Amino acid sequence: MKLGIIGTSEISRLFVQGAVETGCYEPYAVYSRKAETGEEYASHYHIRHVFTKLEDLANCPELDVIYIASPNSLHFPQAKLCLSAGKHVIVEKPGMATSAQLEELFEIAEKNHVYLLEAIRPIYNPDLAVLKEAVAKIAPVHYVYLNYMKYSSKYDAYKAGKNPPVFSPEYDGGALADLGIYNLYLCVALFGAPKSSKCFASLLDSGVDGVSTQILEYDGFNAVLTSSKISVSRSPSEIQGENGTVTLEGPTSLDAIRLYTRDGGETLLSTQRRSSMYFQQKALARIITERDAAAYEQACDRMRCCIGLLEQGRRQAGIRFSAT
The missing domain is CATH 3.40.50.720 (NAD(P)-binding Rossmann-like Domain)
Incomplete structure:
Protein backbone atom coordinates (compact mmCIF):
# COMPACT_ATOMS: atom_id res chain seq x y z
CA MET A 1 0.00 0.00 0.00
CA ILE A 120 -2.76 1.49 19.63
CA ARG A 121 0.18 -0.88 20.05
CA PRO A 122 -0.79 -3.26 22.88
CA ILE A 123 -3.91 -4.41 21.04
CA TYR A 124 -1.84 -5.84 18.18
CA ASN A 125 1.05 -7.16 20.29
CA PRO A 126 1.31 -11.00 20.27
CA ASP A 127 2.13 -10.85 23.99
CA LEU A 128 -1.44 -9.70 24.63
CA ALA A 129 -2.47 -13.33 24.16
CA VAL A 130 0.27 -14.35 26.61
CA LEU A 131 -1.06 -11.83 29.13
CA LYS A 132 -4.65 -13.05 28.70
CA GLU A 133 -3.58 -16.66 29.33
CA ALA A 134 -1.71 -15.61 32.48
CA VAL A 135 -4.71 -13.69 33.79
CA ALA A 136 -6.92 -16.73 33.19
CA LYS A 137 -4.57 -18.84 35.34
CA ILE A 138 -4.93 -16.55 38.37
CA ALA A 139 -8.70 -16.09 38.09
CA PRO A 140 -10.94 -14.97 39.57
CA VAL A 141 -9.49 -11.46 39.38
CA HIS A 142 -9.91 -9.30 42.49
CA TYR A 143 -7.89 -6.14 41.75
CA VAL A 144 -6.20 -4.46 38.78
CA TYR A 145 -3.62 -1.66 38.83
CA LEU A 146 -2.31 -0.36 35.50
CA ASN A 147 0.05 2.60 35.38
CA TYR A 148 1.90 4.61 32.78
CA MET A 149 3.68 7.47 34.54
CA LYS A 150 6.54 9.10 32.68
CA TYR A 151 8.15 12.53 33.09
CA SER A 152 7.61 14.29 29.77
CA SER A 153 10.55 15.72 27.87
CA LYS A 154 8.27 18.72 27.19
CA TYR A 155 7.42 19.46 30.83
CA ASP A 156 10.44 21.69 31.44
CA ALA A 157 9.47 23.75 28.39
CA TYR A 158 5.94 24.06 29.79
CA LYS A 159 7.30 25.24 33.17
CA ALA A 160 9.44 27.78 31.31
CA GLY A 161 6.30 29.39 29.90
CA LYS A 162 6.17 27.70 26.51
CA ASN A 163 3.09 25.92 25.15
CA PRO A 164 3.99 22.42 23.95
CA PRO A 165 0.93 20.64 22.50
CA VAL A 166 1.10 17.80 25.03
CA PHE A 167 0.33 20.30 27.82
CA SER A 168 -2.12 22.47 25.87
CA PRO A 169 -5.93 22.22 25.98
CA GLU A 170 -5.97 23.68 22.48
CA TYR A 171 -4.32 20.49 21.27
CA ASP A 172 -6.13 18.09 23.66
CA GLY A 173 -3.03 17.43 25.74
CA GLY A 174 -2.59 15.95 29.18
CA ALA A 175 -1.70 12.67 30.84
CA LEU A 176 -5.03 10.90 30.38
CA ALA A 177 -5.18 11.45 26.62
CA ASP A 178 -1.50 10.85 25.96
CA LEU A 179 -0.70 7.93 28.28
CA GLY A 180 -3.87 6.93 30.10
CA ILE A 181 -5.42 5.85 26.80
CA TYR A 182 -3.01 2.87 26.79
CA ASN A 183 -4.26 1.79 30.21
CA LEU A 184 -7.85 2.06 29.01
CA TYR A 185 -7.31 -0.01 25.90
CA LEU A 186 -5.40 -2.71 27.74
CA CYS A 187 -8.02 -2.97 30.47
CA VAL A 188 -10.87 -3.17 27.96
CA ALA A 189 -8.94 -5.75 25.91
CA LEU A 190 -8.57 -7.93 29.01
CA PHE A 191 -11.93 -7.46 30.71
CA GLY A 192 -14.33 -5.76 28.31
CA ALA A 193 -16.36 -2.63 28.92
CA PRO A 194 -16.73 -1.65 32.60
CA LYS A 195 -20.00 -1.16 34.44
CA SER A 196 -19.02 2.36 35.42
CA SER A 197 -16.05 4.73 35.44
CA LYS A 198 -14.86 7.63 37.56
CA CYS A 199 -11.87 9.87 36.92
CA PHE A 200 -9.85 12.23 39.12
CA ALA A 201 -6.99 14.48 38.04
CA SER A 202 -4.34 16.91 39.21
CA LEU A 203 -4.76 19.82 36.84
CA LEU A 204 -2.02 22.12 35.61
CA ASP A 205 -2.55 25.86 35.17
CA SER A 206 -3.14 25.28 31.45
CA GLY A 207 -6.25 23.25 32.29
CA VAL A 208 -4.96 19.82 31.26
CA ASP A 209 -4.03 17.05 33.67
CA GLY A 210 -0.49 16.38 34.84
CA VAL A 211 -1.64 13.24 36.66
CA SER A 212 -4.89 11.32 36.30
CA THR A 213 -6.52 8.34 38.00
CA GLN A 214 -9.43 6.50 36.41
CA ILE A 215 -11.31 3.79 38.31
CA LEU A 216 -13.28 1.26 36.28
CA GLU A 217 -15.89 -0.91 38.01
CA TYR A 218 -16.29 -4.54 36.97
CA ASP A 219 -18.22 -7.42 38.50
CA GLY A 220 -16.11 -8.54 41.45
CA PHE A 221 -13.24 -6.07 41.16
CA ASN A 222 -12.14 -2.54 40.36
CA ALA A 223 -9.38 -1.49 37.97
CA VAL A 224 -7.31 1.54 38.99
CA LEU A 225 -5.60 3.20 36.02
CA THR A 226 -3.01 5.92 36.64
CA SER A 227 -1.08 8.11 34.23
CA SER A 228 1.31 11.01 34.61
CA LYS A 229 3.33 13.37 32.42
CA ILE A 230 5.05 15.09 35.34
CA SER A 231 6.37 12.21 37.49
CA VAL A 232 7.80 8.71 37.13
CA SER A 233 6.49 5.45 38.55
CA ARG A 234 8.90 2.69 39.53
CA SER A 235 6.07 0.25 40.24
CA PRO A 236 4.95 -2.37 37.74
CA SER A 237 1.36 -2.76 36.68
CA GLU A 238 -0.32 -5.60 38.55
CA ILE A 239 -3.33 -7.89 38.18
CA GLN A 240 -4.22 -9.74 41.36
CA GLY A 241 -6.27 -12.92 41.32
CA GLU A 242 -7.31 -15.54 43.81
CA ASN A 243 -4.67 -17.93 42.49
CA GLY A 244 -1.76 -15.58 41.92
CA THR A 245 -0.57 -12.26 40.56
CA VAL A 246 0.52 -11.08 37.11
CA THR A 247 2.82 -8.08 36.70
CA LEU A 248 4.11 -6.19 33.66
CA GLU A 249 6.37 -3.21 33.17
CA GLY A 250 4.09 -1.12 31.01
CA PRO A 251 0.89 -1.11 28.96
CA THR A 252 2.49 -0.14 25.64
CA SER A 253 4.94 -2.91 24.72
CA LEU A 254 3.75 -5.39 27.39
CA ASP A 255 7.31 -5.90 28.62
CA ALA A 256 8.38 -8.32 31.35
CA ILE A 257 5.11 -10.15 31.97
CA ARG A 258 5.57 -12.25 35.10
CA LEU A 259 3.26 -14.82 36.65
CA TYR A 260 3.47 -15.32 40.42
CA THR A 261 1.52 -18.31 41.67
CA ARG A 262 -0.02 -18.38 45.13
CA ASP A 263 2.50 -21.04 46.27
CA GLY A 264 5.45 -18.73 45.53
CA GLY A 265 6.34 -19.73 41.97
CA GLU A 266 7.55 -17.11 39.48
CA THR A 267 7.67 -17.36 35.68
CA LEU A 268 8.78 -14.77 33.12
CA LEU A 269 6.31 -15.06 30.24
CA SER A 270 7.30 -12.28 27.82
CA THR A 271 9.04 -13.38 24.65
CA GLN A 272 11.69 -11.68 22.54
CA ARG A 273 9.92 -10.50 19.43
CA ARG A 274 10.10 -7.75 16.84
CA SER A 275 9.03 -4.28 17.97
CA SER A 276 5.41 -3.68 18.92
CA MET A 277 5.32 -1.11 16.09
CA TYR A 278 6.06 -3.86 13.57
CA PHE A 279 3.18 -6.03 14.76
CA GLN A 280 0.79 -3.10 14.89
CA GLN A 281 1.57 -1.99 11.35
CA LYS A 282 1.40 -5.58 10.07
CA ALA A 283 -2.03 -6.13 11.64
CA LEU A 284 -3.46 -2.83 10.42
CA ALA A 285 -2.24 -3.50 6.88
CA ARG A 286 -3.83 -6.95 6.92
CA ILE A 287 -7.22 -5.60 8.06
CA ILE A 288 -7.19 -3.04 5.24
CA THR A 289 -5.84 -5.18 2.39
CA GLU A 290 -7.95 -8.23 3.23
CA ARG A 291 -11.02 -6.11 3.99
CA ASP A 292 -11.44 -8.09 7.20
CA ALA A 293 -14.89 -6.85 8.19
CA ALA A 294 -14.98 -8.81 11.45
CA ALA A 295 -11.63 -7.47 12.65
CA TYR A 296 -12.60 -3.96 11.57
CA GLU A 297 -15.90 -4.13 13.45
CA GLN A 298 -14.04 -5.30 16.56
CA ALA A 299 -11.60 -2.39 16.23
CA CYS A 300 -14.51 0.05 15.84
CA ASP A 301 -16.22 -1.32 18.94
CA ARG A 302 -13.00 -0.91 20.96
CA MET A 303 -12.67 2.66 19.76
CA ARG A 304 -16.26 3.44 20.71
CA CYS A 305 -15.74 2.04 24.20
CA CYS A 306 -12.35 3.64 24.91
CA ILE A 307 -13.00 7.04 23.32
CA GLY A 308 -16.24 7.13 25.30
CA LEU A 309 -14.39 6.37 28.54
CA LEU A 310 -11.74 8.96 27.71
CA GLU A 311 -14.36 11.62 27.03
CA GLN A 312 -16.27 10.76 30.20
CA GLY A 313 -13.08 10.84 32.27
CA ARG A 314 -12.10 14.27 31.00
CA ARG A 315 -15.48 15.71 31.83
CA GLN A 316 -15.56 14.13 35.28
CA ALA A 317 -12.09 15.43 36.15
CA GLY A 318 -12.64 18.90 34.66
CA ILE A 319 -9.85 18.49 32.11
CA ARG A 320 -10.00 21.15 29.42
CA PHE A 321 -9.89 20.11 25.79
CA SER A 322 -10.80 21.64 22.48
CA ALA A 323 -14.09 19.84 21.87
CA THR A 324 -15.72 21.36 24.98
Missing part, protein backbone atom coordinates in the same frame (compact mmCIF):
# COMPACT_ATOMS: atom_id res chain seq x y z
CA LYS A 2 1.20 3.49 -0.78
CA LEU A 3 1.33 5.40 2.51
CA GLY A 4 0.77 9.09 3.10
CA ILE A 5 1.98 10.62 6.37
CA ILE A 6 0.69 13.64 8.28
CA GLY A 7 3.14 14.77 10.95
CA THR A 8 6.90 14.47 11.29
CA SER A 9 7.21 13.82 15.03
CA GLU A 10 9.21 11.05 16.66
CA ILE A 11 6.16 8.78 16.90
CA SER A 12 5.61 9.29 13.17
CA ARG A 13 9.19 8.22 12.46
CA LEU A 14 8.77 5.11 14.60
CA PHE A 15 5.53 4.26 12.83
CA VAL A 16 7.09 4.55 9.40
CA GLN A 17 10.12 2.47 10.44
CA GLY A 18 7.78 -0.29 11.60
CA ALA A 19 5.68 0.04 8.44
CA VAL A 20 8.73 -0.33 6.20
CA GLU A 21 9.88 -3.41 8.15
CA THR A 22 6.60 -5.19 7.41
CA GLY A 23 7.00 -4.86 3.66
CA CYS A 24 3.30 -3.96 3.46
CA TYR A 25 3.69 -0.21 2.95
CA GLU A 26 5.54 2.11 0.63
CA PRO A 27 6.03 5.55 2.23
CA TYR A 28 4.98 7.67 -0.72
CA ALA A 29 4.07 11.19 0.46
CA VAL A 30 4.38 13.34 3.57
CA TYR A 31 2.60 16.51 4.65
CA SER A 32 4.36 19.20 6.67
CA ARG A 33 3.55 22.86 7.11
CA LYS A 34 7.20 23.67 6.38
CA ALA A 35 8.70 22.35 3.15
CA GLU A 36 12.19 22.02 4.64
CA THR A 37 10.89 19.90 7.52
CA GLY A 38 8.98 17.66 5.14
CA GLU A 39 11.98 17.32 2.82
CA GLU A 40 14.29 16.38 5.68
CA TYR A 41 11.79 13.75 6.83
CA ALA A 42 11.28 12.43 3.30
CA SER A 43 15.02 12.00 2.75
CA HIS A 44 15.19 9.39 5.54
CA TYR A 45 12.57 7.13 3.97
CA HIS A 46 13.00 7.82 0.24
CA ILE A 47 9.57 9.43 0.12
CA ARG A 48 8.75 10.77 -3.33
CA HIS A 49 6.41 13.65 -2.56
CA VAL A 50 6.32 16.43 0.04
CA PHE A 51 3.11 18.43 0.38
CA THR A 52 2.63 21.67 2.28
CA LYS A 53 -1.13 21.74 1.61
CA LEU A 54 -3.16 19.10 3.41
CA GLU A 55 -5.75 18.95 0.63
CA ASP A 56 -3.05 17.99 -1.88
CA LEU A 57 -2.02 15.02 0.25
CA ALA A 58 -5.61 13.90 0.82
CA ASN A 59 -6.36 14.04 -2.90
CA CYS A 60 -3.15 12.42 -4.10
CA PRO A 61 -4.58 9.66 -6.37
CA GLU A 62 -1.76 7.19 -5.76
CA LEU A 63 -2.24 6.97 -2.01
CA ASP A 64 -4.07 4.03 -0.44
CA VAL A 65 -3.85 4.89 3.25
CA ILE A 66 -2.95 8.00 5.28
CA TYR A 67 -1.37 7.89 8.73
CA ILE A 68 -2.15 10.86 11.00
CA ALA A 69 0.35 11.73 13.73
CA SER A 70 -0.50 15.38 14.33
CA PRO A 71 -1.45 16.93 17.71
CA ASN A 72 -4.58 15.30 19.14
CA SER A 73 -7.09 18.05 18.40
CA LEU A 74 -6.19 17.95 14.69
CA HIS A 75 -7.04 14.27 14.31
CA PHE A 76 -10.73 14.86 13.68
CA PRO A 77 -10.59 17.50 10.91
CA GLN A 78 -7.65 15.82 9.20
CA ALA A 79 -9.21 12.36 9.31
CA LYS A 80 -12.49 13.80 8.02
CA LEU A 81 -10.70 15.33 5.04
CA CYS A 82 -8.81 12.15 4.19
CA LEU A 83 -11.78 9.79 4.61
CA SER A 84 -13.91 12.10 2.48
CA ALA A 85 -11.23 11.85 -0.22
CA GLY A 86 -11.65 8.07 -0.23
CA LYS A 87 -8.49 7.17 1.68
CA HIS A 88 -8.16 4.62 4.45
CA VAL A 89 -6.98 6.35 7.64
CA ILE A 90 -4.79 5.15 10.49
CA VAL A 91 -4.83 7.76 13.24
CA GLU A 92 -2.56 7.91 16.26
CA LYS A 93 -4.09 7.41 19.68
CA PRO A 94 -6.31 8.91 20.96
CA GLY A 95 -8.24 8.76 17.71
CA MET A 96 -10.76 11.46 18.63
CA ALA A 97 -11.75 13.65 21.56
CA THR A 98 -15.44 12.73 21.60
CA SER A 99 -17.81 9.94 20.66
CA ALA A 100 -19.75 12.32 18.42
CA GLN A 101 -16.62 13.02 16.36
CA LEU A 102 -15.90 9.31 16.11
CA GLU A 103 -19.39 8.40 14.89
CA GLU A 104 -19.28 11.15 12.27
CA LEU A 105 -16.04 9.73 10.91
CA PHE A 106 -17.37 6.17 10.90
CA GLU A 107 -20.29 7.36 8.78
CA ILE A 108 -17.95 9.07 6.30
CA ALA A 109 -15.71 6.01 6.15
CA GLU A 110 -18.68 3.73 5.44
CA LYS A 111 -20.01 6.06 2.77
CA ASN A 112 -16.66 6.06 1.00
CA HIS A 113 -15.96 2.33 1.51
CA VAL A 114 -12.78 2.90 3.49
CA TYR A 115 -11.60 2.05 7.00
CA LEU A 116 -10.80 4.25 9.99
CA LEU A 117 -8.33 2.57 12.36
CA GLU A 118 -6.47 3.70 15.46
CA ALA A 119 -2.80 3.03 16.13
Whole structure:
Protein backbone atom coordinates (compact mmCIF):
# COMPACT_ATOMS: atom_id res chain seq x y z
CA MET A 1 0.00 0.00 0.00
CA LYS A 2 1.20 3.49 -0.78
CA LEU A 3 1.33 5.40 2.51
CA GLY A 4 0.77 9.09 3.10
CA ILE A 5 1.98 10.62 6.37
CA ILE A 6 0.69 13.64 8.28
CA GLY A 7 3.14 14.77 10.95
CA THR A 8 6.90 14.47 11.29
CA SER A 9 7.21 13.82 15.03
CA GLU A 10 9.21 11.05 16.66
CA ILE A 11 6.16 8.78 16.90
CA SER A 12 5.61 9.29 13.17
CA ARG A 13 9.19 8.22 12.46
CA LEU A 14 8.77 5.11 14.60
CA PHE A 15 5.53 4.26 12.83
CA VAL A 16 7.09 4.55 9.40
CA GLN A 17 10.12 2.47 10.44
CA GLY A 18 7.78 -0.29 11.60
CA ALA A 19 5.68 0.04 8.44
CA VAL A 20 8.73 -0.33 6.20
CA GLU A 21 9.88 -3.41 8.15
CA THR A 22 6.60 -5.19 7.41
CA GLY A 23 7.00 -4.86 3.66
CA CYS A 24 3.30 -3.96 3.46
CA TYR A 25 3.69 -0.21 2.95
CA GLU A 26 5.54 2.11 0.63
CA PRO A 27 6.03 5.55 2.23
CA TYR A 28 4.98 7.67 -0.72
CA ALA A 29 4.07 11.19 0.46
CA VAL A 30 4.38 13.34 3.57
CA TYR A 31 2.60 16.51 4.65
CA SER A 32 4.36 19.20 6.67
CA ARG A 33 3.55 22.86 7.11
CA LYS A 34 7.20 23.67 6.38
CA ALA A 35 8.70 22.35 3.15
CA GLU A 36 12.19 22.02 4.64
CA THR A 37 10.89 19.90 7.52
CA GLY A 38 8.98 17.66 5.14
CA GLU A 39 11.98 17.32 2.82
CA GLU A 40 14.29 16.38 5.68
CA TYR A 41 11.79 13.75 6.83
CA ALA A 42 11.28 12.43 3.30
CA SER A 43 15.02 12.00 2.75
CA HIS A 44 15.19 9.39 5.54
CA TYR A 45 12.57 7.13 3.97
CA HIS A 46 13.00 7.82 0.24
CA ILE A 47 9.57 9.43 0.12
CA ARG A 48 8.75 10.77 -3.33
CA HIS A 49 6.41 13.65 -2.56
CA VAL A 50 6.32 16.43 0.04
CA PHE A 51 3.11 18.43 0.38
CA THR A 52 2.63 21.67 2.28
CA LYS A 53 -1.13 21.74 1.61
CA LEU A 54 -3.16 19.10 3.41
CA GLU A 55 -5.75 18.95 0.63
CA ASP A 56 -3.05 17.99 -1.88
CA LEU A 57 -2.02 15.02 0.25
CA ALA A 58 -5.61 13.90 0.82
CA ASN A 59 -6.36 14.04 -2.90
CA CYS A 60 -3.15 12.42 -4.10
CA PRO A 61 -4.58 9.66 -6.37
CA GLU A 62 -1.76 7.19 -5.76
CA LEU A 63 -2.24 6.97 -2.01
CA ASP A 64 -4.07 4.03 -0.44
CA VAL A 65 -3.85 4.89 3.25
CA ILE A 66 -2.95 8.00 5.28
CA TYR A 67 -1.37 7.89 8.73
CA ILE A 68 -2.15 10.86 11.00
CA ALA A 69 0.35 11.73 13.73
CA SER A 70 -0.50 15.38 14.33
CA PRO A 71 -1.45 16.93 17.71
CA ASN A 72 -4.58 15.30 19.14
CA SER A 73 -7.09 18.05 18.40
CA LEU A 74 -6.19 17.95 14.69
CA HIS A 75 -7.04 14.27 14.31
CA PHE A 76 -10.73 14.86 13.68
CA PRO A 77 -10.59 17.50 10.91
CA GLN A 78 -7.65 15.82 9.20
CA ALA A 79 -9.21 12.36 9.31
CA LYS A 80 -12.49 13.80 8.02
CA LEU A 81 -10.70 15.33 5.04
CA CYS A 82 -8.81 12.15 4.19
CA LEU A 83 -11.78 9.79 4.61
CA SER A 84 -13.91 12.10 2.48
CA ALA A 85 -11.23 11.85 -0.22
CA GLY A 86 -11.65 8.07 -0.23
CA LYS A 87 -8.49 7.17 1.68
CA HIS A 88 -8.16 4.62 4.45
CA VAL A 89 -6.98 6.35 7.64
CA ILE A 90 -4.79 5.15 10.49
CA VAL A 91 -4.83 7.76 13.24
CA GLU A 92 -2.56 7.91 16.26
CA LYS A 93 -4.09 7.41 19.68
CA PRO A 94 -6.31 8.91 20.96
CA GLY A 95 -8.24 8.76 17.71
CA MET A 96 -10.76 11.46 18.63
CA ALA A 97 -11.75 13.65 21.56
CA THR A 98 -15.44 12.73 21.60
CA SER A 99 -17.81 9.94 20.66
CA ALA A 100 -19.75 12.32 18.42
CA GLN A 101 -16.62 13.02 16.36
CA LEU A 102 -15.90 9.31 16.11
CA GLU A 103 -19.39 8.40 14.89
CA GLU A 104 -19.28 11.15 12.27
CA LEU A 105 -16.04 9.73 10.91
CA PHE A 106 -17.37 6.17 10.90
CA GLU A 107 -20.29 7.36 8.78
CA ILE A 108 -17.95 9.07 6.30
CA ALA A 109 -15.71 6.01 6.15
CA GLU A 110 -18.68 3.73 5.44
CA LYS A 111 -20.01 6.06 2.77
CA ASN A 112 -16.66 6.06 1.00
CA HIS A 113 -15.96 2.33 1.51
CA VAL A 114 -12.78 2.90 3.49
CA TYR A 115 -11.60 2.05 7.00
CA LEU A 116 -10.80 4.25 9.99
CA LEU A 117 -8.33 2.57 12.36
CA GLU A 118 -6.47 3.70 15.46
CA ALA A 119 -2.80 3.03 16.13
CA ILE A 120 -2.76 1.49 19.63
CA ARG A 121 0.18 -0.88 20.05
CA PRO A 122 -0.79 -3.26 22.88
CA ILE A 123 -3.91 -4.41 21.04
CA TYR A 124 -1.84 -5.84 18.18
CA ASN A 125 1.05 -7.16 20.29
CA PRO A 126 1.31 -11.00 20.27
CA ASP A 127 2.13 -10.85 23.99
CA LEU A 128 -1.44 -9.70 24.63
CA ALA A 129 -2.47 -13.33 24.16
CA VAL A 130 0.27 -14.35 26.61
CA LEU A 131 -1.06 -11.83 29.13
CA LYS A 132 -4.65 -13.05 28.70
CA GLU A 133 -3.58 -16.66 29.33
CA ALA A 134 -1.71 -15.61 32.48
CA VAL A 135 -4.71 -13.69 33.79
CA ALA A 136 -6.92 -16.73 33.19
CA LYS A 137 -4.57 -18.84 35.34
CA ILE A 138 -4.93 -16.55 38.37
CA ALA A 139 -8.70 -16.09 38.09
CA PRO A 140 -10.94 -14.97 39.57
CA VAL A 141 -9.49 -11.46 39.38
CA HIS A 142 -9.91 -9.30 42.49
CA TYR A 143 -7.89 -6.14 41.75
CA VAL A 144 -6.20 -4.46 38.78
CA TYR A 145 -3.62 -1.66 38.83
CA LEU A 146 -2.31 -0.36 35.50
CA ASN A 147 0.05 2.60 35.38
CA TYR A 148 1.90 4.61 32.78
CA MET A 149 3.68 7.47 34.54
CA LYS A 150 6.54 9.10 32.68
CA TYR A 151 8.15 12.53 33.09
CA SER A 152 7.61 14.29 29.77
CA SER A 153 10.55 15.72 27.87
CA LYS A 154 8.27 18.72 27.19
CA TYR A 155 7.42 19.46 30.83
CA ASP A 156 10.44 21.69 31.44
CA ALA A 157 9.47 23.75 28.39
CA TYR A 158 5.94 24.06 29.79
CA LYS A 159 7.30 25.24 33.17
CA ALA A 160 9.44 27.78 31.31
CA GLY A 161 6.30 29.39 29.90
CA LYS A 162 6.17 27.70 26.51
CA ASN A 163 3.09 25.92 25.15
CA PRO A 164 3.99 22.42 23.95
CA PRO A 165 0.93 20.64 22.50
CA VAL A 166 1.10 17.80 25.03
CA PHE A 167 0.33 20.30 27.82
CA SER A 168 -2.12 22.47 25.87
CA PRO A 169 -5.93 22.22 25.98
CA GLU A 170 -5.97 23.68 22.48
CA TYR A 171 -4.32 20.49 21.27
CA ASP A 172 -6.13 18.09 23.66
CA GLY A 173 -3.03 17.43 25.74
CA GLY A 174 -2.59 15.95 29.18
CA ALA A 175 -1.70 12.67 30.84
CA LEU A 176 -5.03 10.90 30.38
CA ALA A 177 -5.18 11.45 26.62
CA ASP A 178 -1.50 10.85 25.96
CA LEU A 179 -0.70 7.93 28.28
CA GLY A 180 -3.87 6.93 30.10
CA ILE A 181 -5.42 5.85 26.80
CA TYR A 182 -3.01 2.87 26.79
CA ASN A 183 -4.26 1.79 30.21
CA LEU A 184 -7.85 2.06 29.01
CA TYR A 185 -7.31 -0.01 25.90
CA LEU A 186 -5.40 -2.71 27.74
CA CYS A 187 -8.02 -2.97 30.47
CA VAL A 188 -10.87 -3.17 27.96
CA ALA A 189 -8.94 -5.75 25.91
CA LEU A 190 -8.57 -7.93 29.01
CA PHE A 191 -11.93 -7.46 30.71
CA GLY A 192 -14.33 -5.76 28.31
CA ALA A 193 -16.36 -2.63 28.92
CA PRO A 194 -16.73 -1.65 32.60
CA LYS A 195 -20.00 -1.16 34.44
CA SER A 196 -19.02 2.36 35.42
CA SER A 197 -16.05 4.73 35.44
CA LYS A 198 -14.86 7.63 37.56
CA CYS A 199 -11.87 9.87 36.92
CA PHE A 200 -9.85 12.23 39.12
CA ALA A 201 -6.99 14.48 38.04
CA SER A 202 -4.34 16.91 39.21
CA LEU A 203 -4.76 19.82 36.84
CA LEU A 204 -2.02 22.12 35.61
CA ASP A 205 -2.55 25.86 35.17
CA SER A 206 -3.14 25.28 31.45
CA GLY A 207 -6.25 23.25 32.29
CA VAL A 208 -4.96 19.82 31.26
CA ASP A 209 -4.03 17.05 33.67
CA GLY A 210 -0.49 16.38 34.84
CA VAL A 211 -1.64 13.24 36.66
CA SER A 212 -4.89 11.32 36.30
CA THR A 213 -6.52 8.34 38.00
CA GLN A 214 -9.43 6.50 36.41
CA ILE A 215 -11.31 3.79 38.31
CA LEU A 216 -13.28 1.26 36.28
CA GLU A 217 -15.89 -0.91 38.01
CA TYR A 218 -16.29 -4.54 36.97
CA ASP A 219 -18.22 -7.42 38.50
CA GLY A 220 -16.11 -8.54 41.45
CA PHE A 221 -13.24 -6.07 41.16
CA ASN A 222 -12.14 -2.54 40.36
CA ALA A 223 -9.38 -1.49 37.97
CA VAL A 224 -7.31 1.54 38.99
CA LEU A 225 -5.60 3.20 36.02
CA THR A 226 -3.01 5.92 36.64
CA SER A 227 -1.08 8.11 34.23
CA SER A 228 1.31 11.01 34.61
CA LYS A 229 3.33 13.37 32.42
CA ILE A 230 5.05 15.09 35.34
CA SER A 231 6.37 12.21 37.49
CA VAL A 232 7.80 8.71 37.13
CA SER A 233 6.49 5.45 38.55
CA ARG A 234 8.90 2.69 39.53
CA SER A 235 6.07 0.25 40.24
CA PRO A 236 4.95 -2.37 37.74
CA SER A 237 1.36 -2.76 36.68
CA GLU A 238 -0.32 -5.60 38.55
CA ILE A 239 -3.33 -7.89 38.18
CA GLN A 240 -4.22 -9.74 41.36
CA GLY A 241 -6.27 -12.92 41.32
CA GLU A 242 -7.31 -15.54 43.81
CA ASN A 243 -4.67 -17.93 42.49
CA GLY A 244 -1.76 -15.58 41.92
CA THR A 245 -0.57 -12.26 40.56
CA VAL A 246 0.52 -11.08 37.11
CA THR A 247 2.82 -8.08 36.70
CA LEU A 248 4.11 -6.19 33.66
CA GLU A 249 6.37 -3.21 33.17
CA GLY A 250 4.09 -1.12 31.01
CA PRO A 251 0.89 -1.11 28.96
CA THR A 252 2.49 -0.14 25.64
CA SER A 253 4.94 -2.91 24.72
CA LEU A 254 3.75 -5.39 27.39
CA ASP A 255 7.31 -5.90 28.62
CA ALA A 256 8.38 -8.32 31.35
CA ILE A 257 5.11 -10.15 31.97
CA ARG A 258 5.57 -12.25 35.10
CA LEU A 259 3.26 -14.82 36.65
CA TYR A 260 3.47 -15.32 40.42
CA THR A 261 1.52 -18.31 41.67
CA ARG A 262 -0.02 -18.38 45.13
CA ASP A 263 2.50 -21.04 46.27
CA GLY A 264 5.45 -18.73 45.53
CA GLY A 265 6.34 -19.73 41.97
CA GLU A 266 7.55 -17.11 39.48
CA THR A 267 7.67 -17.36 35.68
CA LEU A 268 8.78 -14.77 33.12
CA LEU A 269 6.31 -15.06 30.24
CA SER A 270 7.30 -12.28 27.82
CA THR A 271 9.04 -13.38 24.65
CA GLN A 272 11.69 -11.68 22.54
CA ARG A 273 9.92 -10.50 19.43
CA ARG A 274 10.10 -7.75 16.84
CA SER A 275 9.03 -4.28 17.97
CA SER A 276 5.41 -3.68 18.92
CA MET A 277 5.32 -1.11 16.09
CA TYR A 278 6.06 -3.86 13.57
CA PHE A 279 3.18 -6.03 14.76
CA GLN A 280 0.79 -3.10 14.89
CA GLN A 281 1.57 -1.99 11.35
CA LYS A 282 1.40 -5.58 10.07
CA ALA A 283 -2.03 -6.13 11.64
CA LEU A 284 -3.46 -2.83 10.42
CA ALA A 285 -2.24 -3.50 6.88
CA ARG A 286 -3.83 -6.95 6.92
CA ILE A 287 -7.22 -5.60 8.06
CA ILE A 288 -7.19 -3.04 5.24
CA THR A 289 -5.84 -5.18 2.39
CA GLU A 290 -7.95 -8.23 3.23
CA ARG A 291 -11.02 -6.11 3.99
CA ASP A 292 -11.44 -8.09 7.20
CA ALA A 293 -14.89 -6.85 8.19
CA ALA A 294 -14.98 -8.81 11.45
CA ALA A 295 -11.63 -7.47 12.65
CA TYR A 296 -12.60 -3.96 11.57
CA GLU A 297 -15.90 -4.13 13.45
CA GLN A 298 -14.04 -5.30 16.56
CA ALA A 299 -11.60 -2.39 16.23
CA CYS A 300 -14.51 0.05 15.84
CA ASP A 301 -16.22 -1.32 18.94
CA ARG A 302 -13.00 -0.91 20.96
CA MET A 303 -12.67 2.66 19.76
CA ARG A 304 -16.26 3.44 20.71
CA CYS A 305 -15.74 2.04 24.20
CA CYS A 306 -12.35 3.64 24.91
CA ILE A 307 -13.00 7.04 23.32
CA GLY A 308 -16.24 7.13 25.30
CA LEU A 309 -14.39 6.37 28.54
CA LEU A 310 -11.74 8.96 27.71
CA GLU A 311 -14.36 11.62 27.03
CA GLN A 312 -16.27 10.76 30.20
CA GLY A 313 -13.08 10.84 32.27
CA ARG A 314 -12.10 14.27 31.00
CA ARG A 315 -15.48 15.71 31.83
CA GLN A 316 -15.56 14.13 35.28
CA ALA A 317 -12.09 15.43 36.15
CA GLY A 318 -12.64 18.90 34.66
CA ILE A 319 -9.85 18.49 32.11
CA ARG A 320 -10.00 21.15 29.42
CA PHE A 321 -9.89 20.11 25.79
CA SER A 322 -10.80 21.64 22.48
CA ALA A 323 -14.09 19.84 21.87
CA THR A 324 -15.72 21.36 24.98
